[in-house]
Amino acid sequence: MLDDMGLSIGQVAERTGLSVHALRFYEKEGILARQVQRGPGGRRVYTQQDIDWLRMCIMLRMSGMPVPEIRRYTELVRQGDGNELQRLDILKEHQERVQQQMVQLQECMDLITFKVGKYQDYVNSIAAKAVGQ
Amino acid sequence: MLDDMGLSIGQVAERTGLSVHALRFYEKEGILARQVQRGPGGRRVYTQQDIDWLRMCIMLRMSGMPVPEIRRYTELVRQGDGNELQRLDILKEHQERVQQQMVQLQECMDLITFKVGKYQDYVNSIAAKAVGQ
DNA sequence: GCTTGACCTAGAGTCGGCTCTACTTCGTAG
DNA sequence: CTACGAAGTAGAGCCGACTCTAGGTCAAGC
Secondary structure: OOOOOOOOOOHHHHHOOOOOHHHHHHHHOOOOOOOEEOHHHEEEEEEEEHHHHHHHHHHHHOOOOOOOHHHHHHHHHOOOOHHHOHHHHHHHHEEEEEEHHHHHHHHHHHHHHHHHHHHHHHHHHHHHHHHHH | OOOOOOHHHHHHHHHHOOHHHHHHHHOOOOOOOOOEOOHHHHOOOEEEHHHHHHHHHHHHHHHOOOHHHHHHHHHHHHHHOOOHHHHHHHHHHHHHHHHHHHHHHHHOOOOOHHHHHHHHHHHHHHHHHHHHH
16 A cells, blocks of 8 residues: 555554544644654655554553643654653653552542442342242 | 531532532432432531442542443432342442553553653763763 | 622533544545 | 545534533521
């Protein structure tokens, strides 16, 4: 289809799990590190680097980083060397939030597991009675 | 203000961290296990049990259970004994999802931590050079 | 008797993150 | 030469979970 290092939007969608719509949306939102190249007919041509970048963005999104903050980070990367401290700040802050999220989630998990245990015991006891009859 | 076992919506908001708006919204959405009692002037009067239930709902929400599913669970509880197996199913399913979420979040965390490490090293090396000059 | 503040209802508005629509343009296959 | 499929653009629409507005009641305090 395309040069073996150039991928169409559809192929990128397949490989990343994002929808074609989402890919265009992300681009419009400025969260692609490099301007996506265009092939004949104005079609987007993605490189492996674009995919790698997208995969990281997906991780950031999955862990709850809002699009505008991903954009800020992306812009720093686009600007090139010299702002590593700012990038580090964004990442560290996010890391902190993710850490908190995990703690919270663990608390929820503990409660849910406790309740599941209680119901399981109860359901088992009912089943045992039924068998005993 | 109120009888020492009856709490106003404002007090419940304080104790749970939910907004007054959210409390009314939750009630309208049917995720309160028992009909909230009303005091003089049609004001809501919450009991400690209502608060306990709300705290669990908050845990379920925090861990990503959608409101409609909390409602389903609530309805089962409201119906009383006999449907414990269905309640258990809902909780187990949710437990599974939370488990997956935690795994995903950990993956994200690993990547972020890796990147933070890289940037930290880089930033340190720059700082070292500056001192060395 | 007037203001304040906490509460009430019904329903509109907001926000984030996509998702979808409408319409166009290509390149290839039948 | 027509149809199809995959792409393009601009912009509207949707969904979930609140959040806020408008307009009203009521009790307490000045």
